[in-house]
Amino acid sequence: MSRRPSHPARVLASVLAAGALLTTAACSGDDDAPRAAAAEVSPPTTEEQTPTASPGTLTESGAKAALLTEADLEDDWQRVEGADEWRDRLLVGEVDVADFLSAKANAADCQKLLDGLYADDLLGKPSGPSALAGFEQGDSRLLQQVAAYDRAALDDAMEWLKSLPEKCDQFTATDSSGGKRTVQVTEMSLPREGDARQGLHVTVQGEAADAPATLTLDVAAVRVGTDALTITAGGLDGGQADSVTQGVKLGTQRLKDVLAGRTPSPQPGELD
Structure with a gap:
């Protein structure tokens, strides 16, 4: 099992990642920033993507x-x-x-x-x-x-x-x-x-x-x-x-x- 990085290392990594994200947003125009941020979000699970189908309702x-x-x-x-x-x-x-x-x-x-x-x-x-x-x-x-x-x-x-x-x-x-x-x-x-x-x-x-x-x-x-x-x-x-x-x-x-x-x-x- 790999060792977890120490606390100072994790803080530094977070700061560097945040700086890189801001730099990318500044260079890519107004529309790309939200898409770049969205790309960092994990995709929904299979259950979220495919809701359970409900039977038809009689009218x-x-x-x-x-x-x-x-x-x-x-x-x-x-x-x-x-x-x-x-x-x-x-x-x-x-x-x-x-x-x-x-x-x-x-x-x-x-x-x-x-x-x-x-x-x-x-x-x-x-x-x-x-x-x-x-x-x-x-x-x-x-x-x-x-x-x-x-x-x-x-x-x-x-x-x-x-x-x-x-x-x-x-x-x-x-x-x-x-x-x-x-x-x-x-x-x-x-x-x-x-x-x-x-x-x-x-x-x-x-x-x-x-x-x-x-x-x-x-x-x-x-x-x-x-x-x-x-x-x-x-x-x-x-x-x-x-x-x-x-x-x-x-x-x-x-x-x-x-x-x-x-x-x-x-x-x-x-x-x-």
């Missing part, structure tokens, strides 16, 4: 741009207005707590599921921008929402959805006139899109227009950072698993494009 216009189009869904889906006012009466009912003798807390989760499906807010209320799109095909409907959420609340909502096939496997709900409805909840397989995902297949057996009826809904939720898209599709004619699966693939890509500052393609890409 109102971005949420609308991330919505699916008729071209994405194919088949005979037609976009319609007023989707935010859709409500299916077969989803209205009070969950019978007697079905949950050994786990009564699960009754509250199943009630929350019915209420969330009715109000189209399975993931809770968005904390930021959101947009809705509704489509119809015969007697079936498809509703998509893209929205920003509080991250912790969104994680909790995704975990809650994941628990429902076990907690709410089958239960009974009673409508305001005393009619009984049998509800079944199973898991729906989804493509591995986004940061987290959960699919549900829900059937509600009851009566519509004084005749036996079964409402079938396929439901998907996909998280991308602190944002998410949800798709609910089906009706009295059955579920729409294929359309939901396609919507998950292309809808997730559209949301990623928006968050990356890109405009989603008007023509859907090839599906794997």
Whole structure:
């Protein structure tokens, strides 16, 4: 190891360096002095030069741009207005707590599921921008929402959805006139899109227009950072698993494009 210079030597070296700097400034003109001084400063570290990139922030216009189009869904889906006012009466009912003798807390989760499906807010209320799109095909409907959420609340909502096939496997709900409805909840397989995902297949057996009826809904939720898209599709004619699966693939890509500052393609890409 080299020896450190003595104190007098260090002082002399500092004086000589300062004198040389002043002499250089005097001989080089007004503009060169600051550059010469700056050259003596150590360059910033790699961390200072390359700040951590932050994910894109969803805006109102971005949420609308991330919505699916008729071209994405194919088949005979037609976009319609007023989707935010859709409500299916077969989803209205009070969950019978007697079905949950050994786990009564699960009754509250199943009630929350019915209420969330009715109000189209399975993931809770968005904390930021959101947009809705509704489509119809015969007697079936498809509703998509893209929205920003509080991250912790969104994680909790995704975990809650994941628990429902076990907690709410089958239960009974009673409508305001005393009619009984049998509800079944199973898991729906989804493509591995986004940061987290959960699919549900829900059937509600009851009566519509004084005749036996079964409402079938396929439901998907996909998280991308602190944002998410949800798709609910089906009706009295059955579920729409294929359309939901396609919507998950292309809808997730559209949301990623928006968050990356890109405009989603008007023509859907090839599906794997």
